Amino acid sequence: MTTKVITIDTQILKKNEIAASENRELFKKHKVLAINLLSSPGSGKTALLVHTCSVLKEKINVSVTVGDLQTEADALRIARAGVPVVQINTGTACHLDAHMVQQSLKSLPLEQTDILFIENVGNLVCPATFDVGEHLKVVLLSVAEGEEKPLKYPPIFQHADCVCINKTDLLPHVDFNLNQCRDNLQRICPHAPVFEFSCKTGEGLSTWYNWLLNKWAAAFGEAC
Amino acid sequence: MHEFSIIQNLIPQIEEFLLKGNYKKVNKILLEVGVMSGVIQDALEFAYDICSKGSAIEGAALSIRMVPVSASCEKCFIKFEVHDYSFVCPQCNGADLKFLSGSELTIKEIEVEEA
Numbered sequence A: 001m002t003t004k005v006i007t008i009d010t011q012i013l014k015k016n017e018i019a020a021s022e023n024r025e026l027f028k029k030h031k032v033l034a035i036n037l038l039s040s041p042g043s044g045k046t047a048l049l050v051h052t053c054s055v056l057k058e059k060i061n062v063s064v065t066v067g068d069l070q071t072e073a074d075a076l077r078i079a080r081a082g083v084p085v086v087q088i089n090t091g092t093a094c095h096l097d098a099h100m101v102q103q104s105l106k107s108l109p110l111e112q113t114d115i116l117f118i119e120n121v122g123n124l125v126c127p128a129t130f131d132v133g134e135h136l137k138v139v140l141l142s143v144a145e146g147e148e149k150p151l152k153y154p155p156i157f158q159h160a161d162c163v164c165i166n167k168t169d170l171l172p173h174v175d176f177n178l179n180q181c182r183d184n185l186q187r188i189c190p191h192a193p194v195f196e197f198s199c200k201t202g203e204g205l206s207t208w209y210n211w212l213l214n215k216w217a218a219a220f221g222e223a224c
Numbered sequence B: 001m002h003e004f005s006i007i008q009n010l011i012p013q014i015e016e017f018l019l020k021g022n023y024k025k026v027n028k029i030l031l032e033v034g035v036m037s038g039v040i041q042d043a044l045e046f047a048y049d050i051c052s053k054g055s056a057i058e059g060a061a062l063s064i065r066m067v068p069v070s071a072s073c074e075k076c077f078i079k080f081e082v083h084d085y086s087f088v089c090p091q092c093n094g095a096d097l098k099f100l101s102g103s104e105l106t107i108k109e110i111e112v113e114e115a
């Protein structure tokens, strides 16, 4: 009996990578800027999308894909903002993968979409590993979660193209050290701009909208 | 627990390889896992033990080589290993880095028995 060692050198998530590249091709074809929105459960991803969609839809076309283990609740909230939205129920999976996103794209008007938001499953670990074909990763955290989040979950923060700190209206009520949080972010993702806002009062959201519009204009848009 | 999804992606690839090469069985599987891949070694091993049972690769030893994060500075072009998640150049303190390793999730090699 002979044994031999064979070099393989293939990605374990090869299938996901293929689907992610297909998604990227589709986004390119339809000139869609795809944004993967990541956070712990309850940081305010859906709240942020409700605001963002209501405001941006006056200027550009927005669509949303939203992932949760169960329920259509988030899609219903976003639909009320008056934009096309699809809910993905992942069942037991703790993250969206490129296939799930690909399926959901079939129900969205991509040819009339400028920015697609992909609300990932609330989780700061697993979604970091799965490329869904997005152009940008936005990581959200809320002041109710503690300033150490970036140090505890470096992979997701390290790949962030921008970081949003939400629920600033709660700052007087929680022992959240905002300066420390900024320092921690500076350490883990020095390249990422940080936006601080409240989805409850709306304060601080305009810089986030401008960042999005600039990113879109730089990628696909005509000067606006 | 996305380690289960990862193992569920791994097993069919090895099975397909066995089938195509007409090998009898696989003895060892070597993976390379980057420190920044977001995957935990223990959880991966645990998922492997559970999922490999009853599959064509049952009994194959899984070994995992963790790959440290390394980067090069886009300003002074030095290469360095990133420790303690400190993502700045040790020479110029700049943050404009190119990552060279650390997010791998690769099937490196397998040891098979010929039929």
Ligand SMILES: Nc1nc2c(ncn2[C@@H]2O[C@H](COP(=O)(O)OP(=O)(O)OP(=O)(O)O)[C@@H](O)[C@H]2O)c(=O)[nH]1
Residues within 6 Å of the ligand: A039, A040, A041, A042, A043, A044, A045, A046, A047, A048, A068, A074, A121, A122, A123, A166, A167, A168, A169, A170, A197, A198, A199, A200, A201
């Ligand atoms: N006070 C305050 N509450 C907020 C703010 N943003 C969101 N919330 C509340 O926080 C809770 C969670 O918000 P969601 O938007 O559902 O959070 P999510 O990240 O989409 O949650 P999952 O999809 O379950 O992961 C809701 O009760 C929101 O009303 C904010 O800026 N301030």
Ligand SMILES: [Mg+2]
Residues within 6 Å of the ligand: A045, A046, A047, A074, A119
């Ligand atoms: Mg939500």
Ligand SMILES: [Zn+2]
Residues within 6 Å of the ligand: B073, B074, B075, B076, B077, B078, B089, B090, B091, B092, B093, B094
């Ligand atoms: Zn340097």
